[in-house]
Amino acid sequence: MSGTATSSVTISLDDTGKSAKLPLLTGSLGPAVADIRKLHADLGIFTYDPGYGGTAACESKITYIDGDEGVLLHRGYPIAQLAEQSTFLEVGYLLLHGELPNAQENRDFVAQITNHTLLHEQLRHFYNGFRRDAHPMAIICGVVGALSAFYHDSLDINDPAHRELSALRLIAKMPTIAGWAFKYAQGMPFVYPRNDLGYAENFLHMMFAMPSEPYKVSPVLARAMDRILILHADHEQNASTSTVRLAGSTGANPFACIAAGIASLWGPSHGGANEAVLKMLNEIGTKDHIPEFIRKVKDKSSGVKLMGFGHRVYKNFDPRAKIMQATCHEVLGELGIKNEPLLELAVELEKIAIEDEYFVSRKLYPNVDFYSGIILKAMGIPTSMFTVLFAVARTVGWISQWKEMIEEPGQRIGRPRQIYTGSPQRDFVPLHQRG
Numbered sequence: 561m562s563g564t565a566t567s568s569v570t571i572s573l574d575d576t577g578k579s580a581k582l583p584l585l586t587g588s589l590g591p592a593v594a595d596i597r598k599l600h601a602d603l604g605i606f607t608y609d610p611g612y613g614g615t616a617a618c619e620s621k622i623t624y625i626d627g628d629e630g631v632l633l634h635r636g637y638p639i640a641q642l643a644e645q646s647t648f649l650e651v652g653y654l655l656l657h658g659e660l661p662n663a664q665e666n667r668d669f670v671a672q673i674t675n676h677t678l679l680h681e682q683l684r685h686f687y688n689g690f691r692r693d694a695h696p697m698a699i700i701c702g703v704v705g706a707l708s709a710f711y712h713d714s715l716d717i718n719d720p721a722h723r724e725l726s727a728l729r730l731i732a733k734m735p736t737i738a739g740w741a742f743k744y745a746q747g748m749p750f751v752y753p754r755n756d757l758g759y760a761e762n763f764l765h766m767m768f769a770m771p772s773e774p775y776k777v778s779p780v781l782a783r784a785m786d787r788i789l790i791l792h793a794d795h796e797q798n799a800s801t802s803t804v805r806l807a808g809s810t811g812a813n814p815f816a817c818i819a820a821g822i823a824s825l826w827g828p829s830h831g832g833a834n835e836a837v838l839k840m841l842n843e844i845g846t847k848d849h850i851p852e853f854i855r856k857v858k859d860k861s862s863g864v865k866l867m868g869f870g871h872r873v874y875k876n877f878d879p880r881a882k883i884m885q886a887t888c889h890e891v892l893g894e895l896g897i898k899n900e901p902l903l904e905l906a907v908e909l910e911k912i913a914i915e916d917e918y919f920v921s922r923k924l925y926p927n928v929d930f931y932s933g934i935i936l937k938a939m940g941i942p943t944s945m946f947t948v949l950f951a952v953a954r955t956v957g958w959i960s961q962w963k964e965m966i967e968e969p970g971q972r973i974g975r976p977r978q979i980y981t982g983s984p985q986r987d988f989v990p991l992h993q994r995g
C-alpha cells in the first residue's frame with residue numbers, strides 16, 4: 561500500500577494572498593503527512609526543517625516507531641516479541657523480504673548466509689595497511705567500501721539477483737570483517753568463520769577463539785549477542801540509514817552505500833553512544849559523584865550530556881532499553897559477575913535521572929545504548945568495538961532499506977534544499993587589488 565491522500569491542508573502566503581492545497585497522505589500507522597512536492601511550483605517557497613525532525617523523506621514498509629508510546633515494530637511485529645522469540649537471521653529475513661520465513665525458507669536463508677561468510681583472501685591484505693591502533697570503525701569502513709572492488713558479479717543495482725546477492729554477502733561477511741578488525745588490533749591471528757555455528761555464535765568465535773586451542777562459545781552469551789543484534793537491526797530513517805538511502809539514491813553500489821552508513825553511525829550522537837556511556841561511567845567513578853555530574857549536565861555551558869539518555873524519536877521510553885537491561889543482568893549472571901560497579905553506577909544514575917525535573921520535562925529516558933556497553937564490556941569486548949557491533953547488526957536494516965528504495969518505482973536522487981545566508985552576488989577582485 562502506498563501513502564494515500566485522504567484529505568488536504570491549504571496554506572496561504574500572507575504577503576501575496578496566493579494559496580496551495582497540499583494533499584495529506586496517510587500510511588498504515590502514524591500521523592498524516594503533508595505532501596509538499598508541488599509547493600515550490602505553486603507558491604515559489606521551500607520548507608525549512610534542519611535535522612529533518614518533521615519531514616518524511618521516503619515511504620517505507622519496514623519499520624514503524626511511535627516515539628510517544630515507546631512502540632517499535634519491524635514489518636508489524638513488536639521488537640520485544642522478536643527479541644524474545646526469534647533469531648537475528650529470522651529478523652534479517654523479515655526486514656529484507658517482508659515476512660517471517662517458514663521453516664524451509666529459514667533453513668535456506670541460514671545456509672545462504674553461511675555460504676558467504678568467508679572474505680576474498682586478498683581482502684586480508686587490507687588489514688595490514690592499517691596501524692595496529694587504528695579504530696576498528698575506520699577499518700570496517702574501509703574494508704566494507706573495498707568489497708565493491710572484489711564482488712563485481714553483484715554490482716548491477718538494476719538486477720534483482722545482484723541486489724539479493726549483495727545483501728546476502730554484506731550480512732554474511734560483516735561478522736568476519738568485524739571479528740578480524742578485533743583480532744588485528746590485538747595482534748592476533750585471524751580466525752576463519754565456522755559454518756557449523758550460528759550467526760552470533762560464529763561472531764563470538766571469530767572474536768575470541770585462538771587457533772592454538774579449542775574454544776566453546778557459551779550459549780547464554782551467544783543468545784545475548786543474538787538479542788543485541790536483533791535490538792540494533794533497524795530503526796527506521798535514523799542518520800545512518802538516511803545516509804545509506806541518500807548515497808544509494810545516486811545509484812552508488814550497495815557496498816559503497818553501507819560504508820557510508822558505517823561512517824555516519826560512528827558519531828557519538830548515534831552509534832558511538834554506548835562507547836561514550838562507558839567513558840562517562842568511568843569518569844563519574846563512584847555513586848557519590850553522581851549529583852555533581854548531574855549538575856554539570858544541567859549546566860548547558862558545560863557541554864556535558866548524559867550519554868545513553870534521550871532520543872530524537874522516543875519521548876516516553878525506548879522499548880529496546882528495557883530488553884537490554886534484562887539481557888545485561890542475564891549476561892552478568894552467566895559470567896558470574898556480582899556487584900559490577902559500572903552496572904550499579906548505571907542503575908543509580910538512571911534512578912536519579914528519571915526522577916529529575918530536567919530529564920522528566922525534556923522527556924529524556926535511557927536509550928538502547930545505556931546498558932549495551934556494560935553487557936559488551938562484561939563479554940570482554942573493548943569499547944572501541946561497540947559501534948562495530950552496532951554496524952554488524954544494522955547492516956541488515958541498511959541493506960533492506962537500500963533495497964526497498966531501489967525497488968521503488970520513480971525513485972529519484974535525494975537532494976535537500978537550503979536557506980542561503982551567504983553573500984549576495986558580487987564581482988571577483990583580483991588578488992593584487994585585495995586589501
Ligand code: ACO
Pocket residue numbers: 828829830831833857864865866867868869870871872873922924927928929
Ligand atoms: N543529556 C542532557 N540533555 C539532553 C540530552 C542528554 N543526553 N539529550 C537531550 N538533552 C536536552 C537538550 O540539551 C535540549 O535541552 P533544551 O530544550 O534545554 O535546549 C533537550 O534535551 C532536547 O534535546 P534535543 O537536542 O532537541 O534532542 P535531539 O532529538 O536533537 O537529540 C540525541 C537526540 C542526539 C539522541 C540526544 O538526546 C543526545 O545527544 N543523547 C545522548 C547521546 C546518545 O545517547 N545517543 C544515542 C541515541 S540512540 C542511537 O543512536 C542508537
